[in-house]
């Protein structure tokens with residue numbers, strides 16, 4: 001394995017224009033090939049000095065940030081988080097996928113209704129500054145949370161099910177300062193098949209606690 005390619009940019013499971021008009025092609029190209037690639041490159045650079053960490057998956061690294069040597073911990077947190085969050089985000093996007101029964105029922109049970117969930121998730125996505133909003137499983141329950149910058153819910157013992165990137169680079173070319181419009185549009189491109197699968201996996205890992 002090439003030393004500089006411990007972690008690699010994953011291919012998108014669709015074309016760059018597949019989410020039009022909700023998320024535009026130009027944004028997807030820049031977001032994937034420039035922003036995500038930069039997180040991968042900077043993570044690899046940070047891990048260059050630390051052989052045993054190179055063998056660990058990005059999930060393992062983010063779950064145990066306190067075990068990362070202090071001189072590279074911030075770099076792993078920011079760029080490792082950036083790589084992990086974006087790798088998780090891309091497959092969550094797809095047009096024309098109907099919500100699935102399992103996740104729909106559990107969202108309704110937990111939040112009262114889909115609309116109540118949508119409101120709470122959108123509010124979380126309105127966090128100040130750059131970050132992410134998440135639907136996670138924590139101790140067997142669905143929860144909505146947000147993280148600043150590129151922090152991962154895994155670092156807080158939560159298992160992600162769904163997320164939205166609300167860094168300006170995720171929407172600024174099309175929506176400029178109108179983050180709320182982007183969040184509304186996002187609800188048209190949620191790949192509920194993937195969300196349902198993530199929920200099943202999360203409950204398998206964390207459901208019994």
Ligand code: MN
Pocket residue numbers: 031035086165167169170
């Ligand atoms: Mn991003």
